[in-house]
Amino acid sequence: xxxxxMIAGLILLLATGLYFxxxxxxAKWSGVDETVVEKFAEQAGRPPREPLINTDQGDLLxxxxxxxxxxxxxxxxxxxxxxxxxxxxxxxxxxxxPRGDNGADRSVRVTSRGDS
Amino acid sequence: xxxxxxxRSLAQSRSRRRKEADAxxxxxDIRLLTSAATSSKPLLLAAVLLAVAFPFxxxxxxxxxxxxxxxxxxxxxxxxxxxxAWGLRDLRVRSHQTPFFKPMVGLMGAAxxxxxxxxxxxxxxxxxxxPCGTGMAAILIGPPLTVVITSIALLLQALFLAHGGLTTxxxxxxxxxxxxxxxxxxxxxxxxxxxxxxxxxAFLAGMLSDxxxxxxxxxxxxxxxxxxxxxxxxxxxxxxxxxxxxxPLGIVEGFVTAGAWRFIESRRPGLIECLTHPHGGHA
Numbered sequence: 200x201x202x203x204x205m206i207a208g209l210i211l212l213l214a215t216g217l218y219f220x221x222x223x224x225x226a227k228w229s230g231v232d233e234t235v236v237e238k239f240a241e242q243a244g245r246p247p248r249e250p251l252i253n254t255d256q257g258d259l260l261x262x263x264x265x266x267x268x269x270x271x272x273x274x275x276x277x278x279x280x281x282x283x284x285x286x287x288x289x290x291x292x293x294x295x296x297p298r299g300d301n302g303a304d305r306s307v308r309v310t311s312r313g314d315s
Numbered sequence: 316x317x318x319x320x321x322x323r324s325l326a327q328s329r330s331r332r333r334k335e336a337d338a339x340x341x342x343x344d345i346r347l348l349t350s351a352a353t354s355s356k357p358l359l360l361a362a363v364l365l366a367v368a369f370p371f372x373x374x375x376x377x378x379x380x381x382x383x384x385x386x387x388x389x390x391x392x393x394x395x396x397x398x399x400a401w402g403l404r405d406l407r408v409r410s411h412q413t414p415f416f417k418p419m420v421g422l423m424g425a426a427x428x429x430x431x432x433x434x435x436x437x438x439x440x441x442x443x444x445x446p447c448g449t450g451m452a453a454i455l456i457g458p459p460l461t462v463v464i465t466s467i468a469l470l471l472q473a474l475f476l477a478h479g480g481l482t483t484x485x486x487x488x489x490x491x492x493x494x495x496x497x498x499x500x501x502x503x504x505x506x507x508x509x510x511x512x513x514x515x516x517a518f519l520a521g522m523l524s525d526x527x528x529x530x531x532x533x534x535x536x537x538x539x540x541x542x543x544x545x546x547x548x549x550x551x552x553x554x555x556x557x558x559x560x561x562x563p564l565g566i567v568e569g570f571v572t573a574g575a576w577r578f579i580e581s582r583r584p585g586l587i588e589c590l591t592h593p594h595g596g597h598a
Contacts, residue, residue, distance in 0.1 A: 220438070226442070227441065228441065228442065228443050231556075231560050232379060235556040235557055236378055236379065236382065236536065238556075239540060239553055240382040240536070240540060243540035245383075245384070245540060246382075247382050247480075248379075250379075250473070250477045250481075253477055254477045264476060267475065267476060271425045271428045271429040275426060278418045278419070278425065281415075
């Protein structure tokens with residue numbers, strides 16, 4: 200219950216902060232590639248060209264970004280669990296770490312080629 | 316009666332000693348678990364909040380398609396290629412030396428890809444930009460391999476996310492991969508050599524690797540686009556334009572890098588010992 204209240208409080212805090220923050224700032228929030236890189240390039244007479252695969256069409260770019268985020272998150276999470284297994288699960292094997300030595304181990308060894 | 320009291324006292328004393336021994340044995344684990352839990356929770360919460368709050372296309376240091384003239388674009392490819400070859404060789408050698416090295420490279424690759432897709436609004440400038448994550452990767456897996464994972468991340472972004480470009484990929488690899496990684500790693504080693512704590516060194520590595528990335532981007536643009544004007548003046552103008560956004564963002568990246576280092580140090584200190592060990596360390 201305490202955790203639920205804490206998460207709800209954080210979401211409320213975030214929403215309130217964003218509401219007042221965005222109302223008080225009249226900024227476009229453009230990326231610096233637009234405000235800096237492309238600005239100087241256009242001044243120099245070299246405006247950017249369309250990308251080879253232009254996914255910047257409607258919601259297509261948002262779709263690709265979300266897919267990329269999901270895939271990246273999955274890959275990161277997979278390797279994270281391999282390197283930092285849950286502390287309670289002492290029998291989870293970790294490559295290069297002696298069995299049953301998960302959690303706060305200090306015994307990761309460097310093995311040279313041919314060592315078992 | 317006296318014998319009974321003596322026996323009882325002895326049993327109580329034994330029981331107390333056993334409890335004290337148990338407490339001594341478990342105390343370090345509890346301390347480590349507590350420190351790991353307290354250090355990891357805010358980090359994970361911050362990561363989730365950032366991912367949920369800003370799921371919009373990133374726009375920052377990537378030089379868009381067609382901005383650089385062909386000779387300059389080709390030159391940056393030529394500069395980047397030897398570092399890529401060095402990184403691939405490093406991956407092969409160190410994967411044999413350190414069994415868990417590949418998972419660490421995979422984790423860092425995913426982290427650099429996600430971090431460099433993550434635009435962060437900077438209220439002081441009213442613009443968005445992204446950290447790079449290359450400083451963090453460099454101090455953990457070494458700069459040559461950071462160049463490799465950054466190249467893959469930038470290639471995917473150029474192909475599918477309309478972010479950067481294929482002709483400017485070499486220049487983007489040089490600024491984010493090579494400059495960010497080598498500056499971050501150099502600062503970390505130098506700061507450690509001077510005797511600073513590892514967390515401070517990680518903070519400086521993250522912060523300066525971010526600033527170095529944008530400084531090199533400014534240099535790449537200035538060299539290619541200054542025309543008949545002064546290259547130094549154009550470099551200064553571009554760097555100054557980046558400053559309001561990147562100055563605070565570099566500090567944020569410093570904190571993220573220090574937090575990641577602190578997390579690994581408390582949860583799996585063996586990993587750090589192994590990664591920075593001379594025999595298993597960076598080639």
